[in-house]
Amino acid sequence: MTTQDDELERLFRFLYLCPVGLAELDNAGEIAMLNSAGARLLMPVDPQSELTNLFEVLRNVAPELREVAGSGSAQEGILCENHRIEVRGEAPTTLAATLVRIDPARIMAVVQDVSHTVEQERKLHADRERFRAIYEGVRDSMICTLDSAGNIDGWNSSGERLFGYGGEDLRGKRLAALCTFAGAEERTEEWLTRAAENGWCEVEGWQRRLDGTEFWGDGLISALRDERGGISGYAVVLRDMTDRRLAHERLQELATKDPLTGLSNRRHFYEQAERDFQLARRHATSVCVLMIDADHFKRVNDTFGHPVGDEVLRALAGTLKEQLRATDLAARYGGEELVVLLPATNAAGALLLAERARRAVEAFTLETEKGRVTFTVSIGIAEMRPTDAGLDAMIVRADAALYVAKVGGRNQSVYDAGDSTTLERGAKSS
DSSP states (O other), X not given: OOXXXXXXXXXXXXXXXXXXXXXXXXXXXXXXXXXXXXXXXXXXXXXXXXXXXXXXXXXXTOTHHHHHHHHSOSSSEEEEEEXXXXXXXXXXXXXXXXXXXXXXXXXXXEEEEOXXXXXXXXXXXXXXXXXXXXXXXXXXXXXXXXXXXXXXXXXXXXXHHHHOOOTTTSTTSBGGGTOOOTTHHHHHHHHHHHHHHHSEEEEEEEEEOTTSOEEEEEEEEEEEEOTTSOEEEEEEEEEEOHHHHHHHHHHHHHHHBOTTTOSBOHHHHHHHHHHHHHHHXXXXXXXXXXXXXXXXXXXXXXXXXXXXXXXHHHHHHHHHHHHSOTTOEEEEXXXXXXXEEEETOOHHHHHHHHHHHHHHHHTOEEEETTEEEEOOEEEEXXXXXXXXXXXXXXXXXXXXXXXXXXXXXXXXXXXXXXXXXGOEEOOOOO
């Protein structure tokens, strides 16, 4: 049978081992009982104190507690809860004090060290402020959040400026309503799946604003996970990279295009055409080359001047491109000479295309300040042979065919002069 002394012993042991400070005091703050945790927490507040009066110990850091205790009613209940007390010293700490009136004459004080909690709150607040600054402060990026189903549930003010939509215009809609990249409607689920599996997914392409204007968007979709590791939503960051994209395209154009005609330059032609040639060899498909020369071009320059000669070359390039397919590759080979690679085309097809282009050039009239200019072209054609090791072998034969066309009177197409048994000419204009 448990005696009263045993109960008191258990109570005292409970108070002694309690990890929070517990004290019983009167209305003036005089301490009647104080456990070891309370003494350990209060001693650094006033090392000279004998810990006889709580309000005296806290007079320099929380003088308001004396007034709180004195202003309380005589009824039982909480006088203050988790009142923060900042304690300066070698190791600054934050205490939380709770005062509970037990009866009209007694108050229980609970004191806890909440320094770790306060530090975590400060870090959380700092993180939130940093995130808010990023979320709302960026000027050239849209930050958008999606729910777990992939529906838009919020975005920052920069997104409103970038796209022209109001804050609520797209809420609840699918990502494709905002990210209008080519194929976005079909690929949205793929993007979200990749983000869920890999943590992120990059997207880019031309974006359309509410007013119909476009910009080049460079975006990142990131998966957001809850505490159990499940997908709680997605974050989408999209930047306007139009200037960089246009600069890249400009550099690409300078590196691959002839500045006068807009056709590929010779170096780019060889890089691309050699790949196409080797691909045709591997798959045993046909490929042909056209060598095109503007007839009597020197006469144009001498008669009308070099600026008109440049106009003739530009007109020749434009007329030629109109006759070519999207898969064909045309380049300025040098001076007034152009070269064209025709993938998946045999000799007969190449001759038909060459004649179509020749007639189109012959029918073209260039209006200049110095009068009308008409011009013609001669074309040499070569088809890949099984013995050709590379593109150069075809170029040599096409160039030889071009020579035959020019010697034979110009304004005509000649096929493969390297083999007299297969020599063919297109119909020469009268």
